[in-house]
Amino acid sequence: MMTKVELETFVEGTTHYFATAANQPASVGSPYIVQEGRPTVQEFTGLISIAGKRRGIVYFTASRPMLTVMLMRMGETELTQENMCDLVGEVANTISGNARRDFGKDFMISVPTVLAGEPEKIVTPDNIRSFVIPINWRSHSAQLVVCLE
Amino acid sequence: MGILDLGRYKGIVFAITGFLVFMAIIMAVNHGKAGQFSDNVAGVRFLENRAQQPHAVYDAGLQLAQRLENGEKIDDALEALRKATNTFETSLSGLANGGMISDSTGDIVVLPAMTTKEAVVQLREGSKLWDSYRVKIDPVLRFSGSPYVATQPAPAPAPAATNGKNAAAVAAPAPAAPTVQLSPRGRRLQAALNDLNQFGAAAHGQLGKLLLDMSARVEADSRKQTDTLRYIQIGGMVAALLLLGAIFLFFARNLRKEEASSNRQRKETQDILRTVNEGLFLLDKDLKLGSERSMALNAIFRREDFLDLTFDKLLKDIVPEKTLRTAMDYVALLWGERVNEKLVKTINPLNEVEVHFDNPAGGFDTHFLEFDFNRVKSEGSLSHLLVTVNDVTKRVMLSRELQESQEKAQAQLDLLLRILHVEPDSLTSFLTDADVSLKMVNSILKEPAREESAFRAKIDGIYRQVHAVKGEAAALGLKTVEQRAHAFEESLNDLKGRPSLSGSDFLPLVVKLDDLFNHLAQVREMLSRLVDLHHAIATRRTAGGEVGAEKVDQWLAGQDQTQITKAIIAPPDLGETTGAIGGLERTLEDLAARVASSQAKQVNLRCAGLDGVPEAYRRAVKDITIQLVRNAVVHGIEEPSERTKVNKAAAGALAVEFTPRGTDGYELIVQDDGRGLQLERIKEVAVERGLITPAQAAMLDPRQTMALIFRPGFSTADRVTTDAGRGAGMDLVRILVAELGGRVGLASAGGKFSKFKIWLPATQSAVAA
Numbered sequence: 039m040m041t042k043v044e045l046e047t048f049v050e051g052t053t054h055y056f057a058t059a060a061n062q063p064a065s066v067g068s069p070y071i072v073q074e075g076r077p078t079v080q081e082f083t084g085l086i087s088i089a090g091k092r093r094g095i096v097y098f099t100a101s102r103p104m105l106t107v108m109l110m111r112m113g114e115t116e117l118t119q120e121n122m123c124d125l126v127g128e129v130a131n132t133i134s135g136n137a138r139r140d141f142g143k144d145f146m147i148s149v150p151t152v153l154a155g156e157p158e159k160i161v162t163p164d165n166i167r168s169f170v171i172p173i174n175w176r177s178h179s180a181q182l183v184v185c186l187e
Numbered sequence: 188m189g190i191l192d193l194g195r196y197k198g199i200v201f202a203i204t205g206f207l208v209f210m211a212i213i214m215a216v217n218h219g220k221a222g223q224f225s226d227n228v229a230g231v232r233f234l235e236n237r238a239q240q241p242h243a244v245y246d247a248g249l250q251l252a253q254r255l256e257n258g259e260k261i262d263d264a265l266e267a268l269r270k271a272t273n274t275f276e277t278s279l280s281g282l283a284n285g286g287m288i289s290d291s292t293g294d295i296v297v298l299p300a301m302t303t304k305e306a307v308v309q310l311r312e313g314s315k316l317w318d319s320y321r322v323k324i325d326p327v328l329r330f331s332g333s334p335y336v337a338t339q340p341a342p343a344p345a346p347a348a349t350n351g352k353n354a355a356a357v358a359a360p361a362p363a364a365p366t367v368q369l370s371p372r373g374r375r376l377q378a379a380l381n382d383l384n385q386f387g388a389a390a391h392g393q394l395g396k397l398l399l400d401m402s403a404r405v406e407a408d409s410r411k412q413t414d415t416l417r418y419i420q421i422g423g424m425v426a427a428l429l430l431l432g433a434i435f436l437f438f439a440r441n442l443r444k445e446e447a448s449s450n451r452q453r454k455e456t457q458d459i460l461r462t463v464n465e466g467l468f469l470l471d472k473d474l475k476l477g478s479e480r481s482m483a484l485n486a487i488f489r490r491e492d493f494l495d496l497t498f499d500k501l502l503k504d505i506v507p508e509k510t511l512r513t514a515m516d517y518v519a520l521l522w523g524e525r526v527n528e529k530l531v532k533t534i535n536p537l538n539e540v541e542v543h544f545d546n547p548a549g550g551f552d553t554h555f556l557e558f559d560f561n562r563v564k565s566e567g568s569l570s571h572l573l574v575t576v577n578d579v580t581k582r583v584m585l586s587r588e589l590q591e592s593q594e595k596a597q598a599q600l601d602l603l604l605r606i607l608h609v610e611p612d613s614l615t616s617f618l619t620d621a622d623v624s625l626k627m628v629n630s631i632l633k634e635p636a637r638e639e640s641a642f643r644a645k646i647d648g649i650y651r652q653v654h655a656v657k658g659e660a661a662a663l664g665l666k667t668v669e670q671r672a673h674a675f676e677e678s679l680n681d682l683k684g685r686p687s688l689s690g691s692d693f694l695p696l697v698v699k700l701d702d703l704f705n706h707l708a709q710v711r712e713m714l715s716r717l718v719d720l721h722h723a724i725a726t727r728r729t730a731g732g733e734v735g736a737e738k739v740d741q742w743l744a745g746q747d748q749t750q751i752t753k754a755i756i757a758p759p760d761l762g763e764t765t766g767a768i769g770g771l772e773r774t775l776e777d778l779a780a781r782v783a784s785s786q787a788k789q790v791n792l793r794c795a796g797l798d799g800v801p802e803a804y805r806r807a808v809k810d811i812t813i814q815l816v817r818n819a820v821v822h823g824i825e826e827p828s829e830r831t832k833v834n835k836a837a838a839g840a841l842a843v844e845f846t847p848r849g850t851d852g853y854e855l856i857v858q859d860d861g862r863g864l865q866l867e868r869i870k871e872v873a874v875e876r877g878l879i880t881p882a883q884a885a886m887l888d889p890r891q892t893m894a895l896i897f898r899p900g901f902s903t904a905d906r907v908t909t910d911a912g913r914g915a916g917m918d919l920v921r922i923l924v925a926e927l928g929g930r931v932g933l934a935s936a937g938g939k940f941s942k943f944k945i946w947l948p949a950t951q952s953a954v955a956a
Contacts, residue, residue: 071632071697144507146505146543167704
C-alpha cells in the first residue's frame with residue numbers, strides 16, 4: 039500500500055524544483071485518485087520508472103503554456119519543444135533524486151524519460167489506482183502522477 | 188612442494204643434470220690430460236737438459252786429468268766432477284724410481300712414459316752402465332789433498348774455466364810438463380783418471396743417448412696425450428651435441444604431448460563453459476572477475492563485456508544500493524581465512540536477489556538471481572571465489588504467487604469470518620453505498636482548490652461521507668471497515684484543527700481513501716464468492732442435496748445472530764424478495780445489539796414501515812436511522828440497573844417508524860424510553876467545547892438547548908470511540924434532512940423519553956428539490 043511518506047517524497051521533489059529552479063514556489067493542489075482509465079497526461083511528460091520494494095511509474099506532466107512561462111522565468115529565450123522536454127525531464131530528475139535520497143536503498147529508480155504528447159506510451163501497472171497531485175504554479179496547473187504497486 | 192618434488196619438471200631436471208655431469212666428466216678428463224701435457228713438456232725439457240750431464244761428467248774427468256798433467260790445482264775440477272756426477276745420478280735415480288723428475292720450480296713431476304716396460308728396461312740398462320761408470324768415478328772422487336810431491340813449487344793456478352770440450356781440446360795438444368812430479372797418491376789418481384776417461388769416452392755418449400731417447404719417448408707420449416685429448420674433446424662435443432639433441436627431441440615430444448593434452452582440456456573446459464546453464468566465474472582478492480566464465484553469464488547479466496569488471500560494478504546498476512552493500516560485505520566475509528564456509532553459506536544474502544535491468548522500451552525488467560559462492564584454495568590458501576549464478580525468476584515468481592495466493596486465501600478467510608454474520612443484501616447495499624460515498628469523497632478531493640478556504644470547505648463534505656460509511660459499517664458489524672473509516676475521520680479532525688491548509692495536508696487522506704477502496708474491493712470479492720456458494724448450495728438442495736445446506740442459508744440470512752430479540756425476521760429466501768429496507772431493519776437491529784452490548788445495556792428495537800421508504804430517500808433514511816439508533820442506545824437508554832431503579836424494564840425500548848403522510852410527505856420517528864435529553868449536561872458540554880459562552884448558556888431556553896446537539900462537534904460522550912464522541916452524527920442528520928428539504932423535530936422528557944420526528948417532503952417535491 040502506498041504510504042504518506044512515499045507520496046510526500048515525490049511531491050517534495052517536485053515542489054523543490056519549482057522553488058529552486060523556477061524561481062517561484064508552486065503550491066500543491068488537492069490530491070485525488072484515478073481508479074479507472076488513464077490519469078491525466080498533458081503535452082509534456084517527464085517519467086521515471088521504479089522497481090524494487092515498489093514497482094511502477096511516477097510522472098510529471100505539464101502543458102505547453104505553463105512550460106513556456108517557466109522557461110521565460112528561467113531566462114531561457116528559446117522556447118522550443120526540446121527545451122520544454124528538457125524542463126519536464128529535469129523535474130522528473132529532481133523527483134528521482136529526492137526519491138533516491140529518501141529511499142534509494144530499497145528502490146531502483148530509472149533514468150528519466152521524456153514524452154511530448156504520446157500518452158499511449160505511458161503504461162501504468164494493471165489494477166493499480168493512480169494518485170494525482172495537482173501542482174499549481176501561477177495560474178497554471180501541472181500534475182504529478184504516482185502509480186506504484 | 189618439497190625440493191625434490193619436481194612434478195612435471197622432473198624429466199627436464201634429470202636430463203639437464205645428466206648433461207652437466209657428462210660435461211663435468213669431459214672437463215675433468217680434459218683437465219687431467221692437459222695437466223699431463225704440461226708435465227710432459229717439463230719432462231722433455233728436463234731430459235734434454237740432463238742429456239748433457241754425462242758429457243759434463245766426462246768433460247770434468249778430462250779436465251781433471253789435464254790439470255793433473257799440468258801440475259795445476261785440481262780442487263775445483265774435482266768438485267765440478269762431483270757435482271756433475273751427483274746431478275746426473277740424482278736425475279737417473281729419479282727416472283729409474285718411477286719416472287720422477289723435478290721441474291723448473293723444483294716440484295716433483297712423475298712422467299708416466301718412464302714407467303712403461305720398455306723405458307724401465309732401458310733405464311735399468313742405463314743404470315747399470317752408470318753404475319759401472321760410477322765405479323770408475325768413485326776412486327777419483329774419494330781423492331783429497333794434493334797429488335803433487337811436497338817439494339814441487341806451488342801449483343799454477345787453474346786456467347779460466349772453460350767448458351769440457353775446450354778443456355779437452357786444450358788438454359790434448361799440451362802434454363804434461365816433464366817437470367811435474369806426482370806424489371804416489373797423485374799417480375794413483377792419474378791412473379784412476381785415465382781409467383775413468385777411457386770408460387767415459389764410450390759411456391757418456393750412451394748415457395746421453397739414453398736420456399735423449401727418454402726425452403723422445405716422453406715427447407712421443409706427450410703427442411699421444413695431445414691426440415687423446417683432442418679425441419676426448421671431439422668425442423665430448425659430439426656426445427654433448429647428441430645428448431642435447433636427445434633432450435630436445437624428448438622434450439619437444441613431451442611438450443607436444445602436453446600441449447595436445449592441455450588443448451584438449453581447454454576445449455573441454457570451453458565446451459562446458461559454453462553449454463552450462465549456470466553463470467560461472469572466478470573472483471580474485473580484488474573482487475575482479477576472472478577471464479574464464481560461462482557463456483550463460485552474458486544472458487543472465489545481459490552484457491558481453493566483462494573485461495576488468497569488478498563484482499560491485501557488475502551489480503551496481505541492477506540492484507538497490509542497500510543490496511549492493513550487503514552483497515559486498517558478504518563477499519568480503521568469505522575472504523576471511525578462518526571462516527566456516529558452510530556456516531557462512533547459510534546466511535548468503537544473495538541466494539535470491541532481485542535485480543532490475545533497464546528495459547530499452549522504458550522501465551525495468553525484474554529478475555531474480557541466485558548466487559552461490561565456493562572458496563577455491565590453492566596451496567593451502569584461499570586464491571579465488573567460484574561464483575555460480577542462476578536465473579531463478581520463474582521459481583521465485585511461482586513461489587511468490589503461491590505465497591501470495593496463500594496469504595490472500597488466509598486474508599479472505601479472515602474477512603469471510605468477519606462478514607459471515609452480515610446478511611448478504613445488507614452487505615451488497617452497504618458496498619454500493621460505500622462505493623458511492625468514497626467516490627463522492629474522491630470527487631470532492633478532485634475539485635480544484637488553491638485557496639485555503641477551498642481546502643477547508645472540502646473537509647466537512649468528506650467528513651459526512653466517511654462518517655456515513657463508518658456508521659453503516661458499524662451497524663453491520665464490519666469492524667475492519669469501521670476502523671478504517673474511523674482512522675479517516677481522525678485525519679480529517681487533524682486537518683480541521685490546523686491553522687492553515689494546503690494540498691500536501693490532504694496526502695494522508697488519499698492514502699486512506701485508497702486503503703478503503705482496496706478493502707471494500709476485498710469485501711466485495713468475498714461477498715461475491717459467498718453468493719456463488721449460496722447459489723451452488725441452493726442448486727444442490729433443489730436437486731435433493733444435503734440437509735447441511737440449510738445451515739449455510741441461515742448463515743447467509745444472518746439467522747445465527749442471537750444477541751438480540753428480533754422483532755422482525757427477514758424472509759430466508761435471499762436475493763429474491765428481500766429488499767434493501769428489509770436489510771436496513773436487520774442492520775439497525777444488529778447495530779442496536781452491538782452498541783448495546785458494548786455499552787452493557789439491553790435494548791428491544793421495533794421497526795415499522797421501513798419497507799415503505801421510497802427509493803429516493805433510501806440512502807438518507809438509512810444514514811439518519813443509523814445515527815439516531817446509535818445515539819439512542821449510547822446516550823438515551825440507561826443501563827439495566829439504573830432502569831430497574833426507576834421501575835423501567837431492564838431492556839430499553841427503541842422504535843423506528845416510517846409513515847407516509849400522503850401529500851404531506853413522510854414522517855420518520857425514532858423514539859426511545861431512556862433518560863431523555865439532559866439539558867444542563869448539554870449546556871455544560873457546549874460551553875466546554877466552546878460552542879457557546881457560559882453567559883449564552885444561561886440565556887438558552889429548553890428548545891434552544893436541544894438544538895445544540897445538532898451543532899457540528901457537539902458530543903456528550905466522554906471519549907471518542909467508533910460509536911460516539913466526535914459529535915458528527917447529529918450534524919450529519921441535520922444536513923441530510925436539510926439536503927432533502929425536510930425538517931427535524933425533537934421532543935424529550937427528562938427520565939422518560941426522547942423522540943426525533945423527521946418530516947420529509949413528498950417524493951416529487953424531494954426530487955424537484
